[in-house]
Amino acid sequence: MPQMPRIPVRLIAGIFVIVLVLVLAWTSYYTVQAESEGVVLRFGRFLKTVEPGLHFKFPLGIDQVTVLPTRRQLKLEFGFVTAGYTNIDQPAREGAEERSMVTGDLNAALVEWVVQYRIDDPKQYLFDVRNPGQTLRDLSEAAMREVIGDRTVDEVITIGRQDIEVAALARMQELAKRYMLGVRVDQVQLKNVNPPAEVQASFNEVNKAQQDR
Template sequence: MNSQSPVVYNFHLPRFPARLIAGVVIIILLVILIWTACYTVQAESEGVVLRFGKFLKTVEPGLHFKLPLGIDEVTVVPTRRQLKLEFGFTTPGYTNPDQPPKEAEEERSMVTGDLNAALVEWVVQYRIDDPKQYLFDVRNPAQTLRDLSEAAMREVIGDRTVDEVITIGRQDIEVSALARMQELS
């Protein structure tokens, strides 16, 4: 018989000192704090800073710092870009979350003053001047502008004949609809 004693392997797991573990945890926490404290506002936008949900200030484009971990939140609003709302059609590749595809057909069907039906397509272009007002003075600004524009256009189209709508009155309709929208807003 072979009387060899069994081989015993003595594996010791490396022990990390408590200071090293604490140091790594602190470094990770600092990286998270710095990561959540930095933000960038793009060139065509302004940032609206909220502290605990209350308006604090607006900031210009560039790299900025805020209080981390959700204390300060930043909403970026495109103030230097021309925005548009399309009515009665959609441009391929342009997605508008405020306009479901089936709604386009309904919003372009209008009744003229002489009780004829007309299919009217139009675009509203706008720019946001005051991001604070845009975010806090109206509950849903894009949908409000959409509803306001549709109401003004239906009123203006309803005051004209179908011939005016599809031929000579287009410029006058544009001016009248813009004036009516400004009255309502």
């Protein structure tokens, strides 16, 4: 019975070395996109942030890179969800409880709003708060409830929208700084603001009567 030819040990070793070199080379370079910054960890500890472009890192898990969209404006929607919009901190379903609020005169209002923000401190964003995106959602909702709770239902639904946006923005900026989220809140924009469906007709009648005076 003919014997199988032996593969030289040097050939096997040579192939292994070539494959290893290719793997090391492949995992030693990474690209940071134009709208982002890279946060580099070495042995699990913060090392540096890097600008967009092609960069070198130590392979085999020695260096790890997290890319954050620091130059892109991000948004969170409250009380509604735009179809097709992707944000890992955006719930997939509309938040009925999220938009249900109580005004200062103890009336109910359904408030939908958008928060626009940027990641302005990547290190702080990744390491100072366990879940910065969810924390931003929580403090944004708390700030809006606080502002709505200081105003009458008429101010909330009709005449006070701009004032609410300004006050909510200031409060969210204050909280984001206090809790060191690493984000800058740029804008708060109210969307649909209405009374609950069961009192919508009565509210419209009151408004019409006031306008007819």
